[in-house]
Amino acid sequence: MEETMSVPAATASVDESCVLPRAADFDYPSVESADGVWLTLAGSGRRILDACSGGAMTTCLGHGDEAVIAAAAEQSLALPYAYQHHFTNAPQERLAERLTTDLMPEMARVRFTSGGSEANETALRLIRSYHVERGDADRWRMIAPAQSYHGSLTGALALSGRPSLRARWAPYLAGHLHLSARWRDDPDGSQALAELDRLLAEAGPGTVAAYVCEPVSAAAAPALRPPDAFWRGLDERRREHGFLVAFDEIVSGMGRTGIWLASQQLPITPDVVTIGKGLGAGYAPIAAVLCTEAVYDALDAGSGEFEHGHTWDGAPLPCAVGNAVIDRLVEIEAPARAREGGARMLAALDERLRDLALVREVRGSGLLLGIEMVDPRDGRSPLPAALDVERLVVERALAQDLLLTATATATDGIVGDQVLLAPALTATDAELDEMVARTVALLEALEPEVVGALAEAEA
Numbered sequence: 316m317e318e319t320m321s322v323p324a325a326t327a328s329v330d331e332s333c334v335l336p337r338a339a340d341f342d343y344p345s346v347e348s349a350d351g352v353w354l355t356l357a358g359s360g361r362r363i364l365d366a367c368s369g370g371a372m373t374t375c376l377g378h379g380d381e382a383v384i385a386a387a388a389e390q391s392l393a394l395p396y397a398y399q400h401h402f403t404n405a406p407q408e409r410l411a412e413r414l415t416t417d418l419m420p421e422m423a424r425v426r427f428t429s430g431g432s433e434a435n436e437t438a439l440r441l442i443r444s445y446h447v448e449r450g451d452a453d454r455w456r457m458i459a460p461a462q463s464y465h466g467s468l469t470g471a472l473a474l475s476g477r478p479s480l481r482a483r484w485a486p487y488l489a490g491h492l493h494l495s496a497r498w499r500d501d502p503d504g505s506q507a508l509a510e511l512d513r514l515l516a517e518a519g520p521g522t523v524a525a526y527v528c529e530p531v532s533a534a535a536a537p538a539l540r541p542p543d544a545f546w547r548g549l550d551e552r553r554r555e556h557g558f559l560v561a562f563d564e565i566v567s568g569m570g571r572t573g574i575w576l577a578s579q580q581l582p583i584t585p586d587v588v589t590i591g592k593g594l595g596a597g598y599a600p601i602a603a604v605l606c607t608e609a610v611y612d613a614l615d616a617g618s619g620e621f622e623h624g625h626t627w628d629g630a631p632l633p634c635a636v637g638n639a640v641i642d643r644l645v646e647i648e649a650p651a652r653a654r655e656g657g658a659r660m661l662a663a664l665d666e667r668l669r670d671l672a673l674v675r676e677v678r679g680s681g682l683l684l685g686i687e688m689v690d691p692r693d694g695r696s697p698l699p700a701a702l703d704v705e706r707l708v709v710e711r712a713l714a715q716d717l718l719l720t721a722t723a724t725a726t727d728g729i730v731g732d733q734v735l736l737a738p739a740l741t742a743t744d745a746e747l748d749e750m751v752a753r754t755v756a757l758l759e760a761l762e763p764e765v766v767g768a769l770a771e772a773e774a
């Protein structure tokens with residue numbers, strides 16, 4: 316009998332694994348099964364409380380949703396795959412109709428993709444096509460807040476102005492313009508609008524294609540949002556300068572912030588929106604770009620083509636999952652649940668973390684919550700990047716059977732390291748309370764350790 320390689324059950328150290336890991340110095344625990352917001356590790360059987368929807372703000376229905384699993388099985392038996400270039404299919408048509416009719420009626424057309432980065436790349440091509448079709452071919456540049464994340468493909472990555480993300484890939488990144496936008500120090504958005512005017516002038520008339528941003532920030536600065544005055548000013552400039560507004564709602568969409576799209580709460584309607592993560596809820600890789608009738612009309616009246624795509628775009632299996640996910644989100648009244656659960660967590664975290672010098676601010680937008688960590692010596696400055704507090708938080712949390720995410724934004728110089736919580740919208744109140752309790756215990760234990768490390772670094 317042929318000898319098979321033995322695969323380590325509980326963790327995979329880099330020397331034993333054939334996988335190209337994200338970090339070569341980390342022994343990844345192997346996750347074996349899950350139920351609701353509880354993950355079970357292979358080997359040890361340890362149960363991890365998942366406060367971040369699978370770690371990437373994705374599993375908005377938790378694990379083991381029988382209706383979604385049944386829909387996926389049924390579609391797999393009937394027809395899992397057909398290529399967009401040749402065919403359409405009923406699950407795709409139905410999903411596009413439901414999104415544009417029921418959940419996001421301000422949008423008229425949908426193109427499905429497999430993930431958020433692809434959706435944002437597609438949005439960039441769609442925006443560019445809109446202008447080219449209208450005879451406005453000088454418009455290619457995007458303006459986007461520097462403190463953002465729109466995906467890892469080079470088109471989407473170029474939208475972010477974070478040095479920590481861009482450094483290595485700089486030769487591949489298009490020359491978009493970035494807004495430094497420090498919302499906390501700019502409560503009426505006037506500084507950001509003045510900077511936007513400077514950037515529009517720097518780009519030159521008729522050259523800016525779109526302003527692209529997350530309406531509520533996720534990983535880059537969890538739950539931070541610009542003031543309404545900024546959106547109104549952006550809307551005026553859109554009319555005056557002729558660019559489009561595109562919202563990346565890969566995280567904030569599908570009910571997470573307490574409404575189907577976070578932009579539906581704002582005094583501005585985008586021309587293009589991307590959604591992902593919660594659309595497939597972790598049961599299938601699916602995301603989408605949506606646009607208004609006006610954007611579609613430009614293509615329709617022009618060449619009539621938008622020839623850009625990927626193998627799995629709009630395939631029956633992921634679209635059937637998307638339909639089943641929407642059924643369940645409607646059934647559990649997901650936006651209302653996000654509002655209630657989010658308010659509960661925000662109040663508890665705020666109250667219990669208020670006295671920690673390590674924590675500057677707790678923010679929430681539905682069930683998307685952020686905790687900003689700062690240097691406890693002054694309670695304001697970002698923590699030194701060398702301390703790698705972001706990694707410390709995630710590792711300590713996992714050691715204490717809690718899954719959350721943290722982002723190393725201190726190196727970008729705009730905000731400090733952040734903890735991000737984004738539980739499933741199906742989590743019970745008791746589970747949300749337990750996530751709060753574990754997060755508080757983690758940060759309370761971390762503070763003296765950080766103080767000690769800072770003192771040591773100073774000595």
Ligand SMILES: Cc1ncc(COP(=O)(O)O)c(C=O)c1O
Nearest residue numbers: 430431432464465466533565566
């Ligand atoms: C706001 C935002 N946009 C886009 C993406 C990229 O999505 P994906 O990882 O599915 O490509 C992410 C991923 O975290 C995100 O947070």
